[in-house]
Amino acid sequence: MFTSHALVVCIPTTPISCALCRSRRSTGERRMEQGNRLKRLSNPDLRCRNKCGFYGNPIYMGFCSKCYKEQVRDAPGSQATPLVAAQDTTPTKSAASPGAFAAFTKFNVKKNVFATAKGKGKLFTKGKVTAGFDQPKEKKSKKSKVSDNTFSEFLKTLQKPAAKDLVQHLKFDHRMYSESVVCLADRFHKQITDRNDTATVEEQSEAVQEFYTSMSERLTTHTLFRDVAEEQQEDMMDGIEKHLMTNIFPMLATHTHTHFTSPLVPLVPLSSSLTRRVYSPDSCDDAMRDLLLVRRIRMLHWLEPTHLDIPLNLHDLQVQEHVSASRQSLCDMDQKKAPQDKLLCISRCCQELLAALKISRDGPASADEFVPSLIFLIIYTSPQTLYSNINYISRFSHPMRIMSGEVGYYFTNLCGAVSFVENVRAKNLRIEEEEFNVKMGFVNGKTDIDLFLMEGEVEEEEDRERIMVLESCTERMKELSGQLKHMLGDINDLSRKVTESTRGLTEQVSTILSMPPPRVLLYQSPRVGQEGGATGLPPGRSTLQAPKRERGHERRWSGDKRSGDRKGFTSTL
Amino acid sequence: MASRGGSAHRANGSRDKICHFKLVLLGESGVGKSCLVLRFVKGEYSDHLEATIGAAFLTQTVNLDDTTVKFEIWDTAGQERYHSLAPMYYRGAQAAVVVYDISDGDTFVRAKNWVKELQRQASPSIVIALAGNKADLKDIRKVHIEDAQSYAEDNGLLFMETSAKSDQNVQELFLAIANKLPKSASGSPRTGTLEPNVSDRMRQQGNGGCCKS
Numbered sequence: 114m115f116t117s118h119a120l121v122v123c124i125p126t127t128p129i130s131c132a133l134c135r136s137r138r139s140t141g142e143r144r145m146e147q148g149n150r151l152k153r154l155s156n157p158d159l160r161c162r163n164k165c166g167f168y169g170n171p172i173y174m175g176f177c178s179k180c181y182k183e184q185v186r187d188a189p190g191s192q193a194t195p196l197v198a199a200q201d202t203t204p205t206k207s208a209a210s211p212g213a214f215a216a217f218t219k220f221n222v223k224k225n226v227f228a229t230a231k232g233k234g235k236l237f238t239k240g241k242v243t244a245g246f247d248q249p250k251e252k253k254s255k256k257s258k259v260s261d262n263t264f265s266e267f268l269k270t271l272q273k274p275a276a277k278d279l280v281q282h283l284k285f286d287h288r289m290y291s292e293s294v295v296c297l298a299d300r301f302h303k304q305i306t307d308r309n310d311t312a313t314v315e316e317q318s319e320a321v322q323e324f325y326t327s328m329s330e331r332l333t334t335h336t337l338f339r340d341v342a343e344e345q346q347e348d349m350m351d352g353i354e355k356h357l358m359t360n361i362f363p364m365l366a367t368h369t370h371t372h373f374t375s376p377l378v379p380l381v382p383l384s385s386s387l388t389r390r391v392y393s394p395d396s397c398d399d400a401m402r403d404l405l406l407v408r409r410i411r412m413l414h415w416l417e418p419t420h421l422d423i424p425l426n427l428h429d430l431q432v433q434e435h436v437s438a439s440r441q442s443l444c445d446m447d448q449k450k451a452p453q454d455k456l457l458c459i460s461r462c463c464q465e466l467l468a469a470l471k472i473s474r475d476g477p478a479s480a481d482e483f484v485p486s487l488i489f490l491i492i493y494t495s496p497q498t499l500y501s502n503i504n505y506i507s508r509f510s511h512p513m514r515i516m517s518g519e520v521g522y523y524f525t526n527l528c529g530a531v532s533f534v535e536n537v538r539a540k541n542l543r544i545e546e547e548e549f550n551v552k553m554g555f556v557n558g559k560t561d562i563d564l565f566l567m568e569g570e571v572e573e574e575e576d577r578e579r580i581m582v583l584e585s586c587t588e589r590m591k592e593l594s595g596q597l598k599h600m601l602g603d604i605n606d607l608s609r610k611v612t613e614s615t616r617g618l619t620e621q622v623s624t625i626l627s628m629p630p631p632r633v634l635l636y637q638s639p640r641v642g643q644e645g646g647a648t649g650l651p652p653g654r655s656t657l658q659a660p661k662r663e664r665g666h667e668r669r670w671s672g673d674k675r676s677g678d679r680k681g682f683t684s685t686l
Numbered sequence: 687m688a689s690r691g692g693s694a695h696r697a698n699g700s701r702d703k704i705c706h707f708k709l710v711l712l713g714e715s716g717v718g719k720s721c722l723v724l725r726f727v728k729g730e731y732s733d734h735l736e737a738t739i740g741a742a743f744l745t746q747t748v749n750l751d752d753t754t755v756k757f758e759i760w761d762t763a764g765q766e767r768y769h770s771l772a773p774m775y776y777r778g779a780q781a782a783v784v785v786y787d788i789s790d791g792d793t794f795v796r797a798k799n800w801v802k803e804l805q806r807q808a809s810p811s812i813v814i815a816l817a818g819n820k821a822d823l824k825d826i827r828k829v830h831i832e833d834a835q836s837y838a839e840d841n842g843l844l845f846m847e848t849s850a851k852s853d854q855n856v857q858e859l860f861l862a863i864a865n866k867l868p869k870s871a872s873g874s875p876r877t878g879t880l881e882p883n884v885s886d887r888m889r890q891q892g893n894g895g896c897c898k899s
Contacts, residue, residue, distance in 0.1 A: 480711075
């Protein structure tokens with residue numbers, strides 16, 4: 114990306130070493146390996162001592178991992194020593210005190226075995242809520258079948274005779290622990306199902322933190338655990354925390370970290386739904402911040418190590434190896450669930466970087482070199498969900514972990530580096546403002562954040578217009594529907610009137626029809642014939658007479674109509 | 687956890703109570719912060735420190751009469767451009783060592799700014815020590831010891847001129863800090879580093895609130 118030589122990813126070393134233990138090798142081993150790479154390929158002594166054909170590893174006393182496990186199964190007593198000796202990077206912290214705490218020591222050793230053997234962090238990925246509690250009492254531990262669940266391994270070790278005292282502790286602890294976990298898990302379920310999406314991530318975080326506090330209080334104050342050394346209590350808290358977070362992670366993931374489920378979020382243009390999230394204070398805007406960070410890192414593609422005065426000698430093969438291991442660890446963080454596993458990735462990333470710096474500078478690096486290098490590493494690696502990861506850790510990790518200790522220091526550095534990348538300005542890189550703006554593609558001094566917000570504003574403006582149009586349409590629709598209603602009423606009235614008048618007319622017609630046919634006509638016709646035919650008078654005369662009668666008749670008829678008396682009418686006729 | 691006991695040097699006599707303290711190193715780059723702390727931790731001034739991967743984070747134990755003080759030393763980037771990140775580091779620290787170079791007047795000005803900032807923003811009970819490093823370069827001295835001394839007195843700081851190269855006053859400086867630190871919180875070690883609203887502040891930090899300024 115930045116420099117061609119730095120892009121070399123040192124994966125091709127795979128075939129020469131036992132793949133499982135690559136990540137934990139010390140610097141010395143690496144260097145030696147580097148020199149002996151070719152020799153080692155042909156050296157039969159470096160194959161597994163069991164002659165199984167696979168390569169052995171000094172950590173496994175020269176066996177390959179599989180044979181070593183078998184070896185360990187055959188001789189349970191001898192397992193711890195060589196491993197601890199080989200662990201130069203993680204010295205065991207528990208003093209090997211006999212009796213009650215032997216199990217804890219073994220737990221530590223076991224943890225180391227896992228950390229060494231698995232390396233890439235299958236430490237605690239398949240935790241089941243019940244597995245840890247129910248199995249150890251019923252089942253005999255089968256060492257050949259290596260469980261991924263370290264915590265349940267820890268519980269299993271407590272079955273051994275040396276840990277008799279502790280089993281009693283454990284029984285109590287188990288009850289207390291499961292109660293608390295179940296209680297908390299229930300609370301989470303309740304929170305999430307009751308309020309559905311409204312349970313904010315802050316509330317969830319608060320609940321988890323409360324649980325940590327109450328749990329560690331119970332551990333420190335309870336009679337059974339009061340005498341347990343602080344470090345062992347911390348180990349227990351570690352186990353509890355890891356177990357809890359691994360189990361509730363899917364729940365959290367669906368609500369706050371949906372994007373964790375997908376391997377890597379493809380860089381998509383910022384959608385309007387994301388833009389809207391900026392303006393909604395309640396929702397979790399991590400995903401948006403992730404995208405912004407990735408966007409900014411993309412804009413910084415022109416950055417060279419010289420801009421930050423980084424003393425990394427990227428031409429050196431060993432340095433390259435360390436840097437790529439460091440980048441790998443940073444990316445591995447996405448696949449971890451428990452906060453401490455994520456922190457372990459950060460820690461590994463930083464240690465690899467420090468190792469690279471040490472080679473480049475020929476001496477241990479201080480923060481003056483380390484911080485710029487970490488910034489460069491982040492830009493160089495461009496992790497997709499770094500922001501979400503940092504927020505996840507600070508929300509759900511035990512606060513002690515991120516405030517103190519080596520891991521806390523590395524985490525602080527990572528936060529600092531991210532905030533530097535987010536806020537980098539021309540003066541930070543010792544270049545001219547104009548040059549910086551051109552390189553970053555800023556127009557009229559507007560930063561990417563401004564542009565992003567402007568995009569949002571433009572969209573909002575458009576939305577507002579659309580809403581206005583919609584509103585006027587609705588208004589018109591309302592008006593029209595009112596009119597329509599009115600018109601329908603009119604129509605009803607009209608049709609009723611029409612029906613009524615029709616009925617009236619029909620009645621009239623039927624009345625008229627039911628009347629005897631007016632004799633007037635029958636009566637008149639002979640007269641007309643008689644008058645006209647007999648007298649031969651001019652028509653005017655006869656017509657003069659006839660109307661008279663007709664008029665009278667008409668008068669009478671109408672009067673009859675008023676009285677409705679048919680008989681009267683007939684009689685007059 | 688790799689952090690716990692990662693580089694812990696357990697005191698020989700575990701009968702004493704152990705106090706954990708977070709100490710932050712501040713000062714312009716090039717004044718010899720890391721040399722000073724390496725001298726304190728490893729007891730040698732050398733570029734060939736095989737065992738140490740980095741000098742950015744180190745731990746060292748100091749034995750006092752009745753207590754064992756375990757320092758967790760957090761180095762910070764001294765360059766001006768990383769100045770805005772410093773609050774993340776000194777947050778929750780019980781002690782701070784502000785280092786300047788006696789042969790460079792600018793670094794002393796910078797050190798004074800650090801002290802001002804710490805007094806304003808860090809925990810009120812923080813123990814601040816001012817260290818004039820490179821005391822072996824007396825010939826090209828730019829900062830007079832009297833000036834620094836009076837400044838330290840005015841501001842209630844511990845003050846010493848040190849030399850990582852000639853191992854002058856290095857152990858003494860850290861011993862003085864250890865003596866000045868309150869040991870009341872020693873009953874439950876590590877609680878000293880943790881303040882009640884720590885998680886809130888970390889959350890703020892995670893949200894990028896820290897970098898608005």
